[in-house]
């Protein structure tokens with residue numbers, strides 16, 4: 001992590017699939033599962049919804065988990081923080097402006113720039129600590145990011161339930177008033 005709280009891990013960029021047999025579809029499936037992007041290891045109840053915002057649980061081990069969030073165009077994520085979760089948000093796709101403690105986390109137009117057809121900030125992570133207030137504005141293409149989380153003091157559920165601040169939408173507000181599965185570790 002650099003002094004701006006930004007981390008750029010080595011992105012997993014497998015070489016493009018190119019069929020080499022006369023059965024390209026099974027070949028593609030095998031390639032994807034063995035050499036392509038990692039497959040999610042999600043339980044059956046691994047999709048969290050807050051209105052039209054979805055969070056797919058990709059992986060969980062103990063207090064660590066990764067969720068892939070998608071947001072429809074125009075979503076406004078109000079200022080909030082996750083007091084029991086230390087996290088990185090890693091930009092995946094779309095149009096997004098993130099603010100951390102009131103300041104844009106990096107030049108906002110970086111999020112909409114591309115290099116070789118991929119988002120310029122693909123696989124760039126931004127540290128969001130439990131104390132950090134942050135917010136987001138989603139542009140016309142919607143947005144997706146990965147959230148890597150270390151839960152502290154609560155059983156991991158969805159980061160949307162460890163939320164201090166205005167809810168993102170009406171359904172989210174209902175969930176926060178009666179959280180279905182945010183439990184303290186006993």
Ligand SMILES: [Fe+2]
Pocket residue numbers: 080081082134
């Ligand atoms: Fe957040």
